[in-house]
Amino acid sequence: MNESISAFLKKQLQEYSFAPVTYRKGTVSRSADGVVTVANLPGRRYGELLEFEGGVFGMAMDLYEDNVGAVLFDTAESVRAGDSVKGTDQVLEVPVGENLLGRVVDAIGRPLDGKPLIAQEYYPVERPAPAIIDRRPVDTPLQTGILAIDSMIPIGRGQRELIIGDRQTGKTTIALDSIINQKETGVLCIYCAIGQKASTVAGVIETLAAAGAMEYTVVVNAGASDSPAMQYLAPYAAASVAEYFEERGKDVLVVYDDLSKHAVAYRMMSLLLLRPPGREAYPGDIFYLHSRLLERSACLSKAKGGGSITAMPIVETMAGNISAYIPTNVISITDGQIFLESGLFLSGVRPAVNTGLSVSRVGRAAQYPAMKAYSGTLRIELSQYREAEIFTRFGSDPDPVTAKLLKRGDTLINLLKQDKSSPYSLFNEICVLIAHQEGVFMDLSAGDVKTHLKAFLAHMNRACTDIANAVNQTGKITDEQKNDLASAADAFESGAAL
Amino acid sequence: MRVCRITVPPVMTEDTYRMLCEKARKKFGADLTFERVVDDRVIAGFILETDDGMVYDLSVGTQLELLKKKMVYEEDAI
Numbered sequence: 296m297n298e299s300i301s302a303f304l305k306k307q308l309q310e311y312s313f314a315p316v317t318y319r320k321g322t323v324s325r326s327a328d329g330v331v332t333v334a335n336l337p338g339r340r341y342g343e344l345l346e347f348e349g350g351v352f353g354m355a356m357d358l359y360e361d362n363v364g365a366v367l368f369d370t371a372e373s374v375r376a377g378d379s380v381k382g383t384d385q386v387l388e389v390p391v392g393e394n395l396l397g398r399v400v401d402a403i404g405r406p407l408d409g410k411p412l413i414a415q416e417y418y419p420v421e422r423p424a425p426a427i428i429d430r431r432p433v434d435t436p437l438q439t440g441i442l443a444i445d446s447m448i449p450i451g452r453g454q455r456e457l458i459i460g461d462r463q464t465g466k467t468t469i470a471l472d473s474i475i476n477q478k479e480t481g482v483l484c485i486y487c488a489i490g491q492k493a494s495t496v497a498g499v500i501e502t503l504a505a506a507g508a509m510e511y512t513v514v515v516n517a518g519a520s521d522s523p524a525m526q527y528l529a530p531y532a533a534a535s536v537a538e539y540f541e542e543r544g545k546d547v548l549v550v551y552d553d554l555s556k557h558a559v560a561y562r563m564m565s566l567l568l569l570r571p572p573g574r575e576a577y578p579g580d581i582f583y584l585h586s587r588l589l590e591r592s593a594c595l596s597k598a599k600g601g602g603s604i605t606a607m608p609i610v611e612t613m614a615g616n617i618s619a620y621i622p623t624n625v626i627s628i629t630d631g632q633i634f635l636e637s638g639l640f641l642s643g644v645r646p647a648v649n650t651g652l653s654v655s656r657v658g659r660a661a662q663y664p665a666m667k668a669y670s671g672t673l674r675i676e677l678s679q680y681r682e683a684e685i686f687t688r689f690g691s692d693p694d695p696v697t698a699k700l701l702k703r704g705d706t707l708i709n710l711l712k713q714d715k716s717s718p719y720s721l722f723n724e725i726c727v728l729i730a731h732q733e734g735v736f737m738d739l740s741a742g743d744v745k746t747h748l749k750a751f752l753a754h755m756n757r758a759c760t761d762i763a764n765a766v767n768q769t770g771k772i773t774d775e776q777k778n779d780l781a782s783a784a785d786a787f788e789s790g791a792a793l
Numbered sequence: 794m795r796v797c798r799i800t801v802p803p804v805m806t807e808d809t810y811r812m813l814c815e816k817a818r819k820k821f822g823a824d825l826t827f828e829r830v831v832d833d834r835v836i837a838g839f840i841l842e843t844d845d846g847m848v849y850d851l852s853v854g855t856q857l858e859l860l861k862k863k864m865v866y867e868e869d870a871i
Contacts, residue, residue: 307864316850316859320842337846381848 319382323347324362326374329522330567333363333380342421346381349373352403354387354524357568364568366524368403386421389532390414391539396483399500399514402529407516418535420528424590431596433630436661436770437548437605440476440718441469442727443648443711446670447677448633451661452482452546453594453603457625459610459617460635464647466609468715469633470550471499473607475506476718477548482605483540484512485549487533490519490526490556506716523567526560534591534604541595541602549592553609554585558621575620585621586628617652631655645712650677663721663770668777669728673707680704706736709744721770722763726755726780733784751787758783795822800830800840800852813839 321336331353333345343355345365351373357364367374389404392415399408403420406412433451450456458466474484486503488496496516503509513536517529530551537547551557558581565578573579585608592606610625615637617626626632631654640647662670683697684704693701710727713719719727730736730751736744756763762776772780797817801810810829818825821843836853843849 304864307860311860311863313856316848316855318848318850320846320848335846 318384321363321380321382323374323376323378323380326376328567329367329370329524330564331365331367331374331380333365334361336363336380336382338382339363340382340384342386344383344385344387346383347374348378348380354528356564357570366527366564366568367522368524368528369522386419387528388417388419389535391416391418391536395513395536396511397509397513399516401521402515402517402525402532404532416539418539420531420535422535422538422591424587425593425595425599429596429599430593431601433594433603433657433661435546435594435603436658436663436666437473437482437546438476438480438663438718438721439469439473440720440724441472441646441713442719442724443646443650443713444469444633445662445666445719445721445724446728447650447674448631448648448653448655449658449662449666450605450607450631450655451594451658452605453592454631454655454657454661455589455592455606455608455629456655456658457608457610457629457632458635459612459622459626459632460647461612461615461637464635464637464640465645465715466611466635467499467552469635469646470552470607470609471502472715472718473548474503474512474550475508475716477511478506478508482511482546482548483537484508485515485533485537485547486512487515487530487549487551489517489529489551489553490560491516491552493518493520502716523560523564526557527564530554530557530588534588537604538591541593541604542600544600544602546603546605548605548607551588551606551608553611554625555611555621558584577620581621582624582628585625589625589628630657643712644708645715648711650674651681665721665725665766665770665772668772669725669732673728677704677707680707702737703731703734705741706734706739706744707731709741710736710748712745720763720767722756722766723752725766725772726752726784729755729780729784733781733788735784735788751784754787755780755783758786795825795844796828797821797825797844798828798830798842800832800835800842802835802837802839802852803831803833804837805839817841 319337321333323331324334325332339355339358341355341358345353345355347353351367351369353365353367355363355365390412394413394415398406398412400406433453435452437450437452438445439450458469460466474486477484496518500514503512515529515533517525533549537549540547558577561584562577566572570578589606592604594603595601608625610622612622634649634652635647636649639649679700683700687693710731735751736747739747759780762779766772814827834854838852840852841849
């Protein structure tokens with residue numbers, strides 16, 4: 296043991312080459328709330344990593360003629376006016392690689408789960424988005440396992456789909472279910488928590504671990520107690536971690552939970568840096584803050600390895616106001632949004648997706664043909680139901696056609712309800728849609744639909760195992776298979792399977 | 794008048810310090826004046842800080858710190 300230590304020390308000393316250390320030095324002239332002003336730092340660069348006394352690091356954010364505005368990554372207490380600051384000539388980098396899978400790290404890649412992290416490579420936190428020539432159109436679906444989304448608001452790999460809604464409407468649940476559904480699909484996941492309570496993040500990690508999803512997931516966390524700089528950096532670090540996999544031909548799903556808090560952290564930082572405030576006191580570059588982040592999500596061309604980053608940013612609204620500053624910004628940047636409504640959530644419709652306000656601008660092209668075959672008229676049917684439902688509130692007796700429309704719509708709403716952490720396979724999703732098409736549950740009360748749906752899915756999987764396997768593997772369905780499925784559904788309806 | 798700070802170990806002799814100042818004047822200009830700081834963390838060698846914010850660290854203390862970091866992070870373990 297002692298010999299090996301002495302051999303190690305000898306080797307280190309032999310390999311060590313003495314070289315003079317040259318660096319630039321400035322002085323802290325002001326420090327407040329995680330933001331410092333550094334005077335007399337020569338050769339300063341935007342985004343440069345600065346080393347303060349006591350091993351605290353920060354980043355140069357504002358360059359002036361005679362000083363630098365910088366933000367600190369750690370707590371500000373240890374930095375005082377008069378302290379010296381070293382310019383490192385480096386930009387901030389985070390560890391990336393396969394070793395991060397299953398791990399929980401902070402915004403600068405330090406492990407938070409108490410285990411050592413062996414970094415394979417380092418990527419800068421800020422990286423340019425892929426060029427137009429390096430991209431290809433979105434053509435592969437990313438199944439969330441949530442029927443309401445996969446059927447009406449389909450998401451493609453490489454798409455940016457916003458999840459938007461008031462607090463407590465199930466935004467994070469949709470994101471987590473989407474992550475859970477990527478098991479055995481080869482899609483790797485990054486969950487980036489920004490400004491959240493530690494207990495909430497612990498709950499998320501527990502949910503992912505319980506579903507066996509941590510094996511292919513990296514959690515990047517900048518909590519509510521972390522500095523605004525850490526919260527500002529977290530999504531960019533998550534994007535860099537994702538890009539490592541994307542550049543190696545992998546498909547990655549990144550959840551940014553949430554960008555409202557990210558914008559608030561950036562606003563705080565900007566105001567402390569004395570940048571001029573704009574609308575709602577956000578700085579002038581708040582749009583660019585999110586556009587440059589979400590532009591990094593792309594579907595790369597085959598020449599670039601064919602990988603993709605699908606972004607699922609989350610934005611929280613106040614009282615359903617989607618026309619506020621940050622929501623409209625992110626809506627205009629993304630390729631669609633899933634709008635969750637408090638009213639629906641409280642009335643028991645979960646996931647509380649408002650299909651009228653939700654849209655997917657590119658996902659339809661990537662939808663599986665099997666799903667496309669059954670989901671075409673779903674949105675129209677739901678909107679007709681909503682319209683008819685409003686009229687019947689006035690108390691008039693609906694005619695038989697409207698009554699049937701209402702009953703069908705009501706059943707569809709119940710069929711679209713789904714428990715959390717229980718995503719459907721593609722075949723199960725199609726079976727639910729067949730049940731709706733064939734009117735299997737038309738005679739049941741709302742409460743019975745859920746119980747019978749379970750039995751129905753079990754029956755369909757039992758009766759059509761070969762079709763289930765084929766559909767789940769290929770995403771396609773033939774006319775013959777459609778007929779077989781319809782017959783199996785009829786058999787269930789006629790009570791043969793009950 | 795430009796002021797240059799030299800941090801040296803307590804063991805540095807006056808002759809060595811004077812020689813160091815002359816060398817610095819040759820390199821950075823004859824109008825330099827020096828502020829001498831004694832710090833035992835330097836161990837041996839010196840740290841020279843010019844008035845434009847550049848630091849030239851040729852101290853044994855810093856080299857030992859670098860060697861320590863290299864040994865600890867040799868496998869890139871964080």
